[in-house]
Amino acid sequence: MRSFKTTAISAAVLTAGLVLGAPAAAQAQTSAAPQDHSAACRSAVGAAMKAEHAYNAAVWDLKKQIAAGGHPGMAEEENAEMLKGEADSAASMAARACHHAGPHPHGGMHTGAGSTSQGVAGGEVAGGVGLLGAAGAGALALRRRRVGGEA
Incomplete structure (x- = not known):
């Protein structure tokens, strides 16, 4: 047995x-929620990418100057910090624009047999x-x- x-x-x-x-x-x-591709979201993401590109270019210039044996001045370092702040702000705005744009799903989900919303x-x-x-x-x-x- x-x-x-x-x-x-x-x-x-x-x-x-x-x-x-x-x-x-x-x-x-x-x-998993589908991505929102509204016009406001797309433009905010584009602005964030542009700001990030400007920051990356400034950092690359600083690194290039240091690699060549130079010493970056205070203005270059402040510019890089300012561009970093702008990039962070633009990324935050893009996240808000893409999250709040458009209607959000609500109510029960109809997924077929075995759905948790229908028992x-x-x-x-x-x-x-x-x-x-x-x-x-x-x-x-x-x-x-x-x-x-x-x-």
Whole structure:
């Protein structure tokens, strides 16, 4: 009887994993929000990229000057700091413009069978449990036949 107990426990654990894991996987897959490509978002992202490019160019000039043996002055360093602040500000504005632009989804999600917003589809879960039970019973029968034929 030990093999039946092992088979039953294995089938129960596998069934619990499937029943509890499938809705969570479906929720994780549908929770990714699509990007907003509105005009305000696109222009804010463009401005942020332009500001970042200006900052990167200033830093590259500073590094080039230092590599050539020069010593950058206070004006160059202040310019790089100012451009960094502008780039950070533009990136923040782009994030706000892209996040708040357009309507946001609300309400229940209609994802089909097994959706977490509509509850669990009992028939499908029962069918899955039945298939796992049949697989376990078949494995038990094959194991008993193999053990009985070797004796």
